Amino acid sequence: MSATNSDRPRKKLVQVQHLKQYFNPGKPNEVKAIDDISFDIYEGETFGLVGESGSGKSTTGRSIIRLYNPTSGKILFDGQDISRIKHRDMLEFRREMQMIFQDPYASLNPRMKVKDIIAEGLDVHHLVKNDQERDARVNELLNLVGLSRDHATRYPHEFSGGQRQRIGIARALAVQPRFIIADEPISALDVSIQAQVVNLLREIQQEQNLTYLFIAHDLSMVKYISDRIAVMHNGRLMELAAADEVYNHPLHPYTKSLLSAVPRPDPMYERSRHRTDYDDSIEFDNHPRTLQEIVPGHFVFAAADELADYQATAEKYLHEASALGKSPLNA
Amino acid sequence: MSEQADKLELTPDSFKRVGANDTDAQEKISAPSLTFFQDAIRRLKQNKAAIISFWLLAIIILISIVSIWWTPSDPNAQHVAYANLPPKIGNGIPGFTGQANVGGQLVDKYAQANVPKGTYYILGTDYLGRDLFSRLMKGIALSLLIGMLATLFDLMIGVPYGIISGWRGGHTDTIMQRIIEIISSIPNLVVVILMLLLFTPGLGSIVVAMGITGWITMARLIRAETLTLKTQEYVLAARTIGESPFKIATKHLIPNLSSTIIIQTMFSIPTAIFFEAFLSFIGIGIPAPNASLGTLLSDGQKTFRFLPYQMWYPAAAISIIMIAFNLLADGLRDAFDPKTNN
Numbered sequence: 005m006s007a008t009n010s011d012r013p014r015k016k017l018v019q020v021q022h023l024k025q026y027f028n029p030g031k032p033n034e035v036k037a038i039d040d041i042s043f044d045i046y047e048g049e050t051f052g053l054v055g056e057s058g059s060g061k062s063t064t065g066r067s068i069i070r071l072y073n074p075t076s077g078k079i080l081f082d083g084q085d086i087s088r089i090k091h092r093d094m095l096e097f098r099r100e101m102q103m104i105f106q107d108p109y110a111s112l113n114p115r116m117k118v119k120d121i122i123a124e125g126l127d128v129h130h131l132v133k134n135d136q137e138r139d140a141r142v143n144e145l146l147n148l149v150g151l152s153r154d155h156a157t158r159y160p161h162e163f164s165g166g167q168r169q170r171i172g173i174a175r176a177l178a179v180q181p182r183f184i185i186a187d188e189p190i191s192a193l194d195v196s197i198q199a200q201v202v203n204l205l206r207e208i209q210q211e212q213n214l215t216y217l218f219i220a221h222d223l224s225m226v227k228y229i230s231d232r233i234a235v236m237h238n239g240r241l242m243e244l245a246a247a248d249e250v251y252n253h254p255l256h257p258y259t260k261s262l263l264s265a266v267p268r269p270d271p272m273y274e275r276s277r278h279r280t281d282y283d284d285s286i287e288f289d290n291h292p293r294t295l296q297e298i299v300p301g302h303f304v305f306a307a308a309d310e311l312a313d314y315q316a317t318a319e320k321y322l323h324e325a326s327a328l329g330k331s332p333l334n335a
Numbered sequence: 336m337s338e339q340a341d342k343l344e345l346t347p348d349s350f351k352r353v354g355a356n357d358t359d360a361q362e363k364i365s366a367p368s369l370t371f372f373q374d375a376i377r378r379l380k381q382n383k384a385a386i387i388s389f390w391l392l393a394i395i396i397l398i399s400i401v402s403i404w405w406t407p408s409d410p411n412a413q414h415v416a417y418a419n420l421p422p423k424i425g426n427g428i429p430g431f432t433g434q435a436n437v438g439g440q441l442v443d444k445y446a447q448a449n450v451p452k453g454t455y456y457i458l459g460t461d462y463l464g465r466d467l468f469s470r471l472m473k474g475i476a477l478s479l480l481i482g483m484l485a486t487l488f489d490l491m492i493g494v495p496y497g498i499i500s501g502w503r504g505g506h507t508d509t510i511m512q513r514i515i516e517i518i519s520s521i522p523n524l525v526v527v528i529l530m531l532l533l534f535t536p537g538l539g540s541i542v543v544a545m546g547i548t549g550w551i552t553m554a555r556l557i558r559a560e561t562l563t564l565k566t567q568e569y570v571l572a573a574r575t576i577g578e579s580p581f582k583i584a585t586k587h588l589i590p591n592l593s594s595t596i597i598i599q600t601m602f603s604i605p606t607a608i609f610f611e612a613f614l615s616f617i618g619i620g621i622p623a624p625n626a627s628l629g630t631l632l633s634d635g636q637k638t639f640r641f642l643p644y645q646m647w648y649p650a651a652a653i654s655i656i657m658i659a660f661n662l663l664a665d666g667l668r669d670a671f672d673p674k675t676n677n
């Protein structure tokens with residue numbers, strides 16, 4: 005929730021351009037996990053990526069951090085094409101970008117002590133000179149994520165899901181990255197712990213001026229932490245706009261359906277809430293679709309002949325808002 | 336429901352904060368920290384068969400280590416005069432009296448052969464008068480040597496082969512797997528017989544044959560497990576941190592493969608021991624004067640009906656070794672992987 009100030013020209017930290025990521029290309033079991041997506045992440049912002057299970061969110065994150073080689077398309081980090089990073093610069097790239105993994109039970113090596121898990125990055129990047137310094141840094145990181153220092157010599161199986169997730173966060177923070185991909189860091193956790201982890205991530209962001217790609221499968225939590233949100237479905241981006249815009253003025257029917265699934269702590273609303281299902285057959289009418297800017301900063305995956313409709317809807321939101329005496333953009 | 340709610344009046348005072356700020360106490364784990372191995376060993380200790388096997392093997396290994404420097408008498412020295420003496424231990428334990436049943440009468444063979452008083456052959460002698468106990472010690476030592484070499488091949492070829500094949504994937508994996516298929520389609524026996532064309536029969540050709548085929552099962556198991564391990568998020572995390580593939584193998588893959596490695600080694604040792612015994616038994620293994628469990632069995636088998644002790648003891652030795660290794664391997668598998676057990 006930091007720099008959303010639009011007067012200041014903002015630096016694009018990550019640029020994803022026409023990224024395609026197919027698994028087993030050309031084989032009968034080909035999966036188009038990502039099918040031509042483009043977006044930018046500005047320095048200092050939290051970019052939320054939302055979509056249902058299997059929509060390609062983790063794959064997007066993993067492509068950006070170069071765990072996969074893209075089938076086609078380009079990913080720029082700090083202006084540099086990540087697929088062309090030379091071997092000797094690779095280590096530096098690995099330090100600047102980190103990932104918090106989705107499954108707290110699979111993301112920690114069961115045979116390593118917590119301190120060695122957290123210090124792995126310190127060792128690889130030679131960030132500490134000796135064992136005392138290493139232990140001190142590990143304790144500092146444990147402290148930062150709210151764990152106690154006697155946890156350092158224990159093994160992951162002795163921890164709860166939330167504690168493990170925090171160990172994963174400490175590991176990512178150890179190398180002082182600029183950009184962190186948080187792959188559903190909270191979806192495997194209890195609701196009570198979700199808030200703790202989200203707050204932790206926000207505090208750290210403010211302290212260290214981090215940029216986040218925050219992946220989640222429902223909108224309820226992301227909208228609090230994200231500056232902008234992209235909605236993903238079947239490997240494509242359906243809608244991309246500022247968090248409030250997506251939440252309050254959704255344009256694409258898929259986003260509307262996602263929103264209709266979000267429960268609100270409002271009994272009157274809940275009584276009348278009905279889920280609208282998304283019928284993806286509207287995508288298969290052979291009209292070429294791309295992300296189109298409907299109102300400034302609000303993009304929708306649309307064909308040329310649908311633009312007018314979306315614009316009309318956007319217009320309607322604008323009227324509703326002005327009827328209430330508010331501008332839609334800072335509602 | 337609503338009646339209950341009416342009766343039960345809740346005010347903020349009805350609630351008490353339970354150490355919510357006391358995170359240290361909350362997060363404290365009080366159980367002693369057990370590493371994975373300590374835990375596995377604790378489980379192994381509950382398995383009686385495995386523990387007995389372990390101690391039996393320990394004794395057997397000790398005996399064969401001793402045999403490198405010392406045996407009761409020279410295992411290859413022949414005393415034709417003392418041929419086919421039955422087992423004898425000084426103080427007349429039944430079965431070890433030095434007497435044999437000849438035509439329905441018990442005869443003291445030692446007296447007949449004029450063996451000086453005080454000279455005993457604990458397990459008797461063979462048809463050339465060689466001390467069977469010394470030969471058995473040497474034979475067991477040889478078997479364990481074969482077992483060690485099998486372990487060595489498993490670890491030096493099988494494990495790296497499997498890790499590289501699984502980790503690299505793609506074409507590398509395809510080619511490496513085709514090679515394995517070709518090798519494993521040739522029966523071991525054929526390989527040994529082909530070796531006989533190049534080498535004289537003996538330890539050398541057995542070792543080469545094992546080196547060609549013995550590590551295949553290990554390589555396959557390790558590859559399959561590497562394939563699943565490499566998609567684990569902690570391995571991905573190591574990659575995103577910038578860990579080199581070699582370090583990933585040593586820090587992440589091998590520790591997590593260790594139970595498979597240990598268990599598979601425990602299974603391939605008896606297989607190799609049996610392989611050597613079998614080759615020696617049919618006469619293309621360890622050549623004549625040297626003792627191995629296979630040659631002892633083969634010699635003993637020729638006179639089994641008249642002098643059964645010549646075969647009983649080597650047969651018992653090989654059986655105990657095989658069973659002990661297999662039971663220990665089973666126990667280790669259950670200890671390392673409690674899920675498969677229950």
Ligand SMILES: Nc1ncnc2c1ncn2[C@@H]1O[C@H](COP(=O)(O)OP(=O)(O)OP(=O)(O)O)[C@@H](O)[C@H]1O
Nearest residue numbers: 027035037055056057058059060061062063064221
């Ligand atoms: N290594 C792989 N090989 C083949 N297919 C894959 C692979 N990884 C992912 N997929 C497929 O790609 C699609 C997108 O997967 P991805 O993991 O990115 O989804 P996701 O949005 O993260 O879902 P979730 O919310 O369940 O984590 C899925 O259909 C998945 O089956």
Ligand SMILES: [Mg+2]
Nearest residue numbers: 061062063106
């Ligand atoms: Mg995912």
